[in-house]
Amino acid sequence: MLRLEGLSKRYANGDRALDHIDLHVPAGQVVGLIGPSGAGKSTLIRCVNRLVEPSEGKIFLGDVELTALGRAGLRQARRRMGMIFQEYALVERLSVMENVLSGRLGYVGFWRAWFRRFPQADIDRAFAVLDRVSLMDHVDKRADELSGGQRQRVGIARALVQEPDILLVDEPTASLDPKTSRQIMRLIVEICAERNLAAIVNIHDVALAQMFVQRIVGLRAGRVVFDGPPESLDPAALTAIYGEEDWSKTMTREEEAEDRAHEAASEQLRGVRAPLIAEAL
């Protein structure tokens, strides 16, 4: 589905954020992208939708080479990429429904969008995704009346209404409490399995990534230093990603998180995750 070939990014100030990344993400697979601050995680996600222009290398979404597209082609290709952000990026004064419909802006003409006259089919799509993320009781509320978890579900619904092939997810749980974070990660993973959607999830919380995703890619200084299933993320792998000092902090966080969260959630998670992974593979 998504293929990166020799992807590099050097910013104008000389910072080399990505260094010859090769990565293939098949349809239906959710990849957790981890790594220390400055490793290049956000840059990688932004290169895929070309919010950041790669310096070298190629990116393919299916058969389309994203790196070869002009403006019109890129606009079309972006419809196939649903973005989910840490801070939700909602329009606060607009309703939940209007925020979700904004995910269809890439499809409707300028004037229709200006007057917010969306086709009935788009409105039906919006209701369907709002139902999927359990927000049917909040359709007419303003975005600023919602909790963080509800806002992120609006963000997910807005991405889904695009009917994308891939989700690019940048720190989806960084502003949420631990329980809501697990709910949001579970929702993303379930939806990807149901729709055979690929996803790259930039995530700081290693324990959370391990609980939910099928594959973890570890970046360090712009290079892939780990690529494997969550159960292979052993101390040696964490050292390769975070270095000795940062790694010990990460492990402490992970243990704490597991102590607090695992007991409460693991029964439920075990039941959810196994069939999902089987389905997605």
Ligand SMILES: Nc1ncnc2c1ncn2[C@@H]1O[C@H](COP(=O)(O)OP(=O)(O)OP(=O)(O)O)[C@@H](O)[C@H]1O
């Ligand atoms: N707009 C920019 N201009 C110049 N350098 C940048 C820019 N954005 C990122 N960088 C640099 O590129 C490198 C990778 O940054 P990036 O934000 O992709 O890392 P990250 O892994 O997402 O970090 P974090 O987890 O802290 O968000 C860093 O050295 C950073 O300073």
